[in-house]
Amino acid sequence: MLFLIACEEEDKNPFALDDLESAAVLRTLELVNLEVDINDITNSQIAVRVQADDFVNNAQFESVDVFVSFVDTFIDTDGDLTMTDRDDEDISRPDALVRNIAASEFTMDEKGKPVNTITIDAAEAISLLNLEDDLDRVDGGDIFRVRLAIKLNNGLVFTNTNLNGNVTGLFFNSPFRYDASVVCGYPNTFLIGNYEMEIIEGTGPFGIFVNSGNVSITATSGTAREVTLDYLPDAGPFNFALKFNLICGKVIVPEQDSGGGLGCGAGNIQLETESLITAGLFDGDSLDDSSFTIKFNDFTADGGCGGSAYPVELKFTKI
Numbered sequence: 001m002l003f004l005i006a007c008e009e010e011d012k013n014p015f016a017l018d019d020l021e022s023a024a025v026l027r028t029l030e031l032v033n034l035e036v037d038i039n040d041i042t043n044s045q046i047a048v049r050v051q052a053d054d055f056v057n058n059a060q061f062e063s064v065d066v067f068v069s070f071v072d073t074f075i076d077t078d079g080d081l082t083m084t085d086r087d088d089e090d091i092s093r094p095d096a097l098v099r100n101i102a103a104s105e106f107t108m109d110e111k112g113k114p115v116n117t118i119t120i121d122a123a124e125a126i127s128l129l130n131l132e133d134d135l136d137r138v139d140g141g142d143i144f145r146v147r148l149a150i151k152l153n154n155g156l157v158f159t160n161t162n163l164n165g166n167v168t169g170l171f172f173n174s175p176f177r178y179d180a181s182v183v184c185g186y187p188n189t190f191l192i193g194n195y196e197m198e199i200i201e202g203t204g205p206f207g208i209f210v211n212s213g214n215v216s217i218t219a220t221s222g223t224a225r226e227v228t229l230d231y232l233p234d235a236g237p238f239n240f241a242l243k244f245n246l247i248c249g250k251v252i253v254p255e256q257d258s259g260g261g262l263g264c265g266a267g268n269i270q271l272e273t274e275s276l277i278t279a280g281l282f283d284g285d286s287l288d289d290s291s292f293t294i295k296f297n298d299f300t301a302d303g304g305c306g307g308s309a310y311p312v313e314l315k316f317t318k319i
Helices: 017-022 122-128 132-137
Strands: 025-033 035-037 045-053 061-071 093-102 114-121 143-152 177-183 193-201 213-219 224-231 238-247 250-252 269-272 291-302 310-318
Touching: 025 114, 025 143, 045 061, 045 122, 045 143, 045 177, 061 114, 061 122, 093 114, 093 122, 114 122, 114 143, 122 132, 177 238, 250 291
Parallel strands: 035 177
Antiparallel strands: 025 045, 045 114, 061 093, 061 143, 143 177, 193 213, 193 310, 213 224, 224 238, 238 250, 269 291, 291 310
8 A cells, every 4th residue: 555645754763863974965955046148158157045954963974065067958869840949969068067065155044954045156157168159059948057066074975876865855845957048038927827628538546637727827937937736635635736837938847756755755756847859838939828738747756656657737827
């Protein structure tokens, strides 16, 4: 029998006490900016504020390595696209070390935990990744990916590839990886307000993803929006805010926890849009917010529930 667990009690530590002498996290305090302006890439900044915790009162916290990579998300491998500014050359770049931030460069918050706002200039990332000659191939929806690694003085290193599933969710909110999308600007009033939502596709291990109905969309930045949904109505429902980004005429759902921290004891169920090719679209002009679709896969991580990824498509019509 599988039990769905929503982690909402922050006083319960998901690690065993014996494990805390060999564990560390970087809690996300604020996503300061995860957008790179396609019209002004070299003057854009990527920034996130984090809190370091080694669970032994900072006795082992040594430093944080900051890496950046580039993900070319739209590659015309079949030669069937009509967009003249794209081609079939993948200009993705692997991790490059931006800098090492010593523990002494962190400041202490009111709880005695080290905090730091980690900032990367897009111009610096472009130089480190040798992207100068390929800037004309950078398009909306491509990603500058930031990866953090916390290093302890006993030689242990923790990053997104060796995490306990509890670390990435609601309790610690420590993904160690942040995707900064290349975006186009939109008016502050664009795509907000009341919409009629229709589920076109989306049934998984625990039933339908969400029921159709009226919803309200709010803006969290110039290109980021969210809509509150009742996830898995047949099993819950579980209330959560689905986050999505407006990427130059397309609608992208970045990787996030389904249901805001829902799982079956092995991390959280997650969802995300697979690629720009499978992204949602506006029904008309990219500046017409009267109707649009969102497409993504749910159960991209099953949280120990044993399900497999399934496609979801939601259609929104302005009321």
